[in-house]
Amino acid sequence: MTTRREWLLSETPENMVQFxxxxxxxxxxxxxxxxxxxxxxxxxxxxxLVAAFAPLLATHNPLFGTLSQRLLPPSTSHWMGTDELGxxxxxxxxxxxxxxLTIVVMVAVISAPIGLILGAAAGYLxxxxxxxxxxxxxxxxxxxxxILALAFVAALGPGIQNAVIAxxxxxxxxxxxxxxxxxxxxxxxxxxxxxxxxxxxxxxxIFQHILPMCxxxxxxxxxxxxxxxxxxxxxxxxxxxxxxxxxxxxxGGDDLARAGFHHRPMVGRHxxxxxxxxxxxxxLFLWRRAARYSGPQRKDQxxxxxxEVQNLRVAFPSETGMVEVVKGIxxxxxxxxxxxxxxxxxxxxxxxxxxxxxxxxxxxxxxxxLTFKGQDILGQPESKxxxxxxxxMSMIMQDPKFSLNPVMTIGAQIGEVLSFHGKFxxxxxxxxxxxxxxxxxxxxxxxxxxxxxxEVSGGMGQRVMIAMMVIMEPALLIADEPTSALDVxxxxxxxxxxDDLVRRxxxxxxMISHDLGMVSRWCDRVLVMYQGKxxxxxxxxxxxxxxxxxxxxxxxxxxxxxxxRDVLPVLDRAMLEGVK
Numbered sequence: 001m002t003t004r005r006e007w008l009l010s011e012t013p014e015n016m017v018q019f020x021x022x023x024x025x026x027x028x029x030x031x032x033x034x035x036x037x038x039x040x041x042x043x044x045x046x047x048x049l050v051a052a053f054a055p056l057l058a059t060h061n062p063l064f065g066t067l068s069q070r071l072l073p074p075s076t077s078h079w080m081g082t083d084e085l086g087x088x089x090x091x092x093x094x095x096x097x098x099x100x101l102t103i104v105v106m107v108a109v110i111s112a113p114i115g116l117i118l119g120a121a122a123g124y125l126x127x128x129x130x131x132x133x134x135x136x137x138x139x140x141x142x143x144x145x146x147i148l149a150l151a152f153v154a155a156l157g158p159g160i161q162n163a164v165i166a167x168x169x170x171x172x173x174x175x176x177x178x179x180x181x182x183x184x185x186x187x188x189x190x191x192x193x194x195x196x197x198x199x200x201x202x203x204x205x206i207f208q209h210i211l212p213m214c215x216x217x218x219x220x221x222x223x224x225x226x227x228x229x230x231x232x233x234x235x236x237x238x239x240x241x242x243x244x245x246x247x248x249x250x251x252g253g254d255d256l257a258r259a260g261f262h263h264r265p266m267v268g269r270h271x272x273x274x275x276x277x278x279x280x281x282x283x284l285f286l287w288r289r290a291a292r293y294s295g296p297q298r299k300d301q302x303x304x305x306x307x308e309v310q311n312l313r314v315a316f317p318s319e320t321g322m323v324e325v326v327k328g329i330x331x332x333x334x335x336x337x338x339x340x341x342x343x344x345x346x347x348x349x350x351x352x353x354x355x356x357x358x359x360x361x362x363x364x365x366x367x368x369x370l371t372f373k374g375q376d377i378l379g380q381p382e383s384k385x386x387x388x389x390x391x392x393m394s395m396i397m398q399d400p401k402f403s404l405n406p407v408m409t410i411g412a413q414i415g416e417v418l419s420f421h422g423k424f425x426x427x428x429x430x431x432x433x434x435x436x437x438x439x440x441x442x443x444x445x446x447x448x449x450x451x452x453x454x455e456v457s458g459g460m461g462q463r464v465m466i467a468m469m470v471i472m473e474p475a476l477l478i479a480d481e482p483t484s485a486l487d488v489x490x491x492x493x494x495x496x497x498x499d500d501l502v503r504r505x506x507x508x509x510x511m512i513s514h515d516l517g518m519v520s521r522w523c524d525r526v527l528v529m530y531q532g533k534x535x536x537x538x539x540x541x542x543x544x545x546x547x548x549x550x551x552x553x554x555x556x557x558x559x560x561x562x563x564x565r566d567v568l569p570v571l572d573r574a575m576l577e578g579v580k
Contacts, residue, residue, distance in 0.1 A: 012447065019450055051097040060088035062095045103164055110168040112218055115175025120210045122176070123183025125202065127361070134180070137173040145170045175218060182214045188360075190402040197356060198390035198468070199420040201383075208416070212407050306476045306508045307355060307393070308332045310369035314350045314532075317362050325350050327532035333476065337502060337509040339519030339540065341554070342529035348512045351529070352478045355510075356395055357385040373475070391421045393476040394469035396462075396498075398484050403465055404453035410437075411449030414468045421472055436467040440497050459490035463497065470501055476508040483518070495522055516543060516554055528554075 009026070013019040031037050050057060059079070065086030072082045080089040122133040140148070152166035186192055186209070195205055314326035326347040331338075340348045354365050357377060370378045372388060380388075397403035405413055414436055415429045424432070430449075437445035440463040453461060462482060469477065482498065483491040499522055502509045513519050519526050520543040528536040528551045536548040546552060553571040 013450075047097060047101065050094060051101050054094045054098060058088075058091035058094045060091040062087060062092040099160065102160065103167065106164045107167045107171060110164065111171035112175050114168070115172035115177075116179045116211055116214055116218060117206075118172070119176030119179030119181075120183045120206050120214060123180035124187045124206055124210055126187075130180070133176065137176050140170065140173040141177075178217045179211070179214045182217060183210050186210055186213055190397045190399065191405045193358065194395075194397055194403045194465070194468075195405075195416075196358060196386075196389065197395045198417045199386040199388075200416075201386055204420070209405055305332050305334045307372045307510075308369060309355065309367060312351065312354060312367040312370060313365070314347070314354050314359055315364045315366075322364065325532050326354065329529070329532070329534045331527060331534065333508050333510050335506055335508050336525070337499075337511065337523040339511045339513060339523035339526045340529055341513055341516055341519055341526060343514070343554075346529040347532040348529055349480050352395060352480055352510065352512055355478065356389060356393065357382075358395075387421070390417050390469070390474065391472050392474050393478065394472075394474045395478040395480060396465050396469050396482045398481040399458075404461060406453055408452075409449065410451055410453065410456070410464050414449070414464070414471060417468060417471050432471060436471040437464070439470070439501065440464075440467045441493075442467075457490075458486050459494060462486060462490075462494050466494070466498055466501070470505070470507075473505055474507065476510065477502065478510045478512070480512045481514070482511070484514075491518075516558065519543075 007018065008022045010018065010022065013022055031041075065082060065088070067086050069078075069082050070084050070086040072078055072086075074081045078088050078090065080093065083089055083092070118133055122130040149166045149170045152169055153162060156162035156165060183206075192205060192209055195209055200208070309332065310330045311328045312326055312330070313324055313328055315322040315324045317323075329347075329351065340351065342348055350359070353359055355370070355372075355377070357380070359365050365378065367378055370376065372393065377385070377388070404410070408416075411430070411433050414433045418424050418429050418432060433449055434445045437448055442448050442460065442463055448456065448460070448464075453464075456464065466482075477498075479498065483494055486494060495518070498509075501507070509523075511519060511523055516526075520540045523540045526538055526540050526543055527534050528538075528546070528548065530550045536546055536551050538546050538551075543551075544555065546555065550571065553569070556569045557571070
């Protein structure tokens with residue numbers, strides 16, 4: 001007979017309820033085994049109990065005192081002595097816990113979200129938004145926080161609500177700085193790029209992918225603000241000098257100024273699991289999409305041009321002017337498999353990103369023609385490009401370890417694509433996620449959908465990326481080094497799965513790679529890039545008959561199993577520069 005513990009710890013849960021309960025049980029066990037966490041939990045519990053049962057624990061009325069008993073030392077009648085008005089300090093500390101905890105929680109709930117949202121938006125969007133917000137933040141941080149808060153209290157008047165507002169107004173810049181730093185670090189991450197390739201809007205990226213990654217730093221900052229010494233008499237003073245911060249239940253303006261209204265929040269807002277933040281109802285309205293999924297509409301699987309590029313140029317500014325990394329290339333891809341090969345820095349990945357409209361500022365993309373199914377891409381607004389990405393064309397990144405969001409389950413990340421481009425019920429979304437995992441030959445997809453990226457191998461992670469990018473059955477799939485992070489034994493399996501999906505669904509494939517042998521086997525034709533230009537195009541089966549010196553040099557530099565060489569030949573750069 002299965003015990004309750006065994007049922008909770010089962011590696012193969014029968015339903016979602018068992019899975020959730022098992023997760024909660026494991027978290028509780030891990031928490032209970034951490035001595036520091038238990039000590040902190042006990043302290044917080046004691047504070048909450050003291051605040052809740054203050055009327056029972058207090059020995060005197062905290063609001064009234066006798067002047068004849070002013071400034072008495074601790075005694076059996078007054079355990080902590082009395083203040084200058086003869087009021088019992090112990091009773092004021094007990095009742096003051098209510099005010100302190102109320103202000104701490106309310107300030108955290110107000111200031112942290114505002115600071116996080118503004119900071120994340122500034123760091124992610126950059127440009128004028130970043131400059132304006134940081135200028136405002138610098139103004140706030142340049143002024144003494146306590147004096148600024150006192151000024152706001154004087155303007156707003158006494159009371160707990162006004163105290164909370166004053167503290168929140170002066171506290172949000174710190175959280176904005178934290179979120180901005182995290183966003184600047186994350187905005188170039190592969191999993192952010194992957195989300196945009198699926199059609200995610202800027203708002204969705206900020207709330208879904210960036211803000212959850214800021215929570216750990218925010219909690220640390222909130223904890224330091226609560227215990228630290230930002231102010232000589234504030235901050236953590238309520239822990240080691242409680243008589244300096246005690247406040248009555250109905251404190252007036254003088255009491256408010258003296259009694260810890262300037263406390264910093266000790267804890268951040270409720271730390272819900274970031275991997276499920278997209279399920280919070282209060283966030284859903286920000287990213288509900290109006291687009292409806294109409295399903296694949298490719299009735300004709302015959303060869304047709306999907307994307308056409310003429311004179312594409314990609315340039316970035318430098319100290320000496322604009323530097324072109326893609327120099328006037330032209331190509332077209334239909335319902336076929338096309339490979340782009342070349343050494344690192346030849347412009348292969350930039351070409352793929354330019355086709356997806358993912359070249360970030362200050363990069364500049366120009367072309368005489370850049371169309372997808374006859375529709376101009378270069379002149380489209382971002383909202384229409386988001387509809388194309390993931391729905392009509394997708395891009396598989398190089399390393400799944402960096403292309404998958406570490407704080408979201410695999411099933412949630414794949415299902416996120418469906419929420420971008422249609423309206424599905426939870427049951428429908430789950431069914432399509434499982435079907436997508438099965439299509440890439442993942443055994444036990446129900447279990448894999450509940451795992452996090454760090455819990456799967458590299459090969460399985462790349463299969464997950466493929467499932468994520470083909471779940472909407474796009475017409476064009478761009479694969480940027482899809483197997484570079486995999487070992488040889490897994491590489492063939494992943495390529496076989498991808499090739500099977502492309503053939504079966506009649507998709508176009510643009511494969512970017514360094515491996516000439518791989519593209520000659522899995523592609524129909526090959527484009528060779530060198531220094532931002534396409535120098536040769538040939539059939540994949542005739543790659544060994546290429547004529548350009550650069551292509552011949554790449555082929556000659558590959559080691560062969562049937563021959564022994566002392567030194568592999570290298571490219572003659574001087575000779576290549578002379579070839580037009």
